[in-house]
Amino acid sequence: MFARSPKLTLFFAFGLLLAMVALAKARSAFEFDTLSASKALRADLRQSAGSLTFDKAKNPNVQDVLAQANEDYQRLLNVLYNAGYYAPSISILLNGTEVSALSPFTNPDMVQDLSIIIDPGPKFSFGALYLTPLPQGSSPNNAFATGKPAHLSALQAAVEQALYEWQNAGHARATVARQTISANHQTERLDAQVTLEPGPSLRFGTITAQGQSRLSSDRLLEIAGLELGTPYAPKTIEKTRDRLNRSGIFRSVDVQIADKITSPDQLNVTIMVREAKPRHFGFGAEVGGIDGLLLSGNWMHRNLFGGGERFKVDTSLANIGGTSHGIDGRLDLSFSRPATFSPDTSLEVTLKGKHEEAADYAFNQTDLGVGFKRVFNADSSGQITLNQIDTWVKELSGRTNYRHWALPIEANLDRRDNRLDARNGGYLGAVVTPFWGGGAAGSGVVATYDGRIYKGLGRKESVVLAARLQGGTIWGTDLESTPRDYLFYSGGGGTVRGQGFESLGVTNLGYKTGGLSYQVASLEARFDMGKNLGLVTFYDFGQVSATKSLSDGQSHSGAGLGLRYKTGFGPVRLDLSQAQSGAQNAGLQIYLGIGQAF
Numbered sequence: 001m002f003a004r005s006p007k008l009t010l011f012f013a014f015g016l017l018l019a020m021v022a023l024a025k026a027r028s029a030f031e032f033d034t035l036s037a038s039k040a041l042r043a044d045l046r047q048s049a050g051s052l053t054f055d056k057a058k059n060p061n062v063q064d065v066l067a068q069a070n071e072d073y074q075r076l077l078n079v080l081y082n083a084g085y086y087a088p089s090i091s092i093l094l095n096g097t098e099v100s101a102l103s104p105f106t107n108p109d110m111v112q113d114l115s116i117i118i119d120p121g122p123k124f125s126f127g128a129l130y131l132t133p134l135p136q137g138s139s140p141n142n143a144f145a146t147g148k149p150a151h152l153s154a155l156q157a158a159v160e161q162a163l164y165e166w167q168n169a170g171h172a173r174a175t176v177a178r179q180t181i182s183a184n185h186q187t188e189r190l191d192a193q194v195t196l197e198p199g200p201s202l203r204f205g206t207i208t209a210q211g212q213s214r215l216s217s218d219r220l221l222e223i224a225g226l227e228l229g230t231p232y233a234p235k236t237i238e239k240t241r242d243r244l245n246r247s248g249i250f251r252s253v254d255v256q257i258a259d260k261i262t263s264p265d266q267l268n269v270t271i272m273v274r275e276a277k278p279r280h281f282g283f284g285a286e287v288g289g290i291d292g293l294l295l296s297g298n299w300m301h302r303n304l305f306g307g308g309e310r311f312k313v314d315t316s317l318a319n320i321g322g323t324s325h326g327i328d329g330r331l332d333l334s335f336s337r338p339a340t341f342s343p344d345t346s347l348e349v350t351l352k353g354k355h356e357e358a359a360d361y362a363f364n365q366t367d368l369g370v371g372f373k374r375v376f377n378a379d380s381s382g383q384i385t386l387n388q389i390d391t392w393v394k395e396l397s398g399r400t401n402y403r404h405w406a407l408p409i410e411a412n413l414d415r416r417d418n419r420l421d422a423r424n425g426g427y428l429g430a431v432v433t434p435f436w437g438g439g440a441a442g443s444g445v446v447a448t449y450d451g452r453i454y455k456g457l458g459r460k461e462s463v464v465l466a467a468r469l470q471g472g473t474i475w476g477t478d479l480e481s482t483p484r485d486y487l488f489y490s491g492g493g494g495t496v497r498g499q500g501f502e503s504l505g506v507t508n509l510g511y512k513t514g515g516l517s518y519q520v521a522s523l524e525a526r527f528d529m530g531k532n533l534g535l536v537t538f539y540d541f542g543q544v545s546a547t548k549s550l551s552d553g554q555s556h557s558g559a560g561l562g563l564r565y566k567t568g569f570g571p572v573r574l575d576l577s578q579a580q581s582g583a584q585n586a587g588l589q590i591y592l593g594i595g596q597a598f
Contacts, residue, residue, distance in 0.1 A: 048079050072116070083151060090117075124149075131158055135169045143157070201231070203232060204267060209273070216306060224243055294319075310335070310336045312332075330352070330354050365392070380412060389406060402438075404438060421596055425453075445474070474486060480508070488515045488516070495542050498589050523538065532565055536561065
């Protein structure tokens, strides 16, 4: 054992203090002051200050810091101009000396401290504005107007919009001829005068295709839908590119416009494509506490006959190991031919087979459909199909065979910003299906709808509120004469989580069946918990009625928590839910799948 000397202890403490002082001196001091700037402006300025990225380095390289600091003057000035500040003061001091005044031959040996001090000055507004000439019926956006905040981005957006509108009017070579922008520091106004040169009116000329091997050039041009002599417009080029991408045949699509004008007024077009592999397959799985395991798979052949046709096989087995009902099976065959009758119309032929087993019924069904799908624009589409459907049902009341014909008319409006993981926008889909019965089947109309809305909150939209309302009604038939697969149920992953699959129906003649109307409402709050993780809270409520009115129907609900792990093909979803009302003694339910619940 050794005795510890008080003098030795003091010596070590003093040495430790010296080491801490030396470490503190070795670490450079960084200061960032924006004086009267708002919180949002300060955040934008700090993000643009590249020299501040060295604030955690112990011994930053002087040349690297100087290079970033010299670039910071212009970067910070751009941020201030874009926010409407045209009389700012920017000072960047390295070791107490203004960086812009440092000689490149007398740089300091080390970085002791760096200070960035910004005074935004007064915020300017737009004064006298002239943007001419404009296409007939065009006007600048509301942000580019006298008295509005003089954001440079508003000026740039107004000019870009005017050029785009000239181009969509056929003037492909529209450009800015002259511009004068001046800031009046006495009145704190920004005056701008921009003169445009529309150039000649032009049309699309010769259209050629390159890069395809299995698809013929004639069919490629039919799918593209771009015609010789059509007035030039960027919107037309965008629509052509969308049609080719929508066909699913190509890995990449590029539409190139010639620089040279071909006499008298034409611009030749080259469509360059790279074909995707002809065959594709996929699979999926989803697990529910009561509903068991769902396995699904698909196989697709692109360009089946060399004309862009797609043939697809979809199959699934559901409720494997489930407790609510027996195993369900599905096999769907579909054939699609793009550009049939018009570039935006496709021929759709389907043959579907389905088997379902439940506690109170079992049925087999075949469905042959022929129809057409029309894409109206990037957000909306519609489809009409003629189906012949044969159904064999076994219920407690006996066996029934149905044959009926249906004409579903479908319309969709999709304005979600991301269809796999939406943060803003909405979706609305509706289907009206007149049907005519044969045998035991009656005749009537089924109408269903599905509406969804999303709103991101916060500057980074780290919180998303999502809501969904879906429902439907049947007119013209009663419960006995309505085809079984048209009747409505609630419960399970697609409607009310925490409740068993199709656990809510109605009672008719002593046995359980689906209803003639239903409605389901779902609310979710989604929280980002990091780069890839997310937390979700949700509540689902469903109603089913034996009549067209929901006032005399039954209801149930469920609520829970979920986790999301974001991947390139959509978030992986894990939901834990429990019944809140109308409980079927289901206990805690687990749902695992890919993609958001809606």
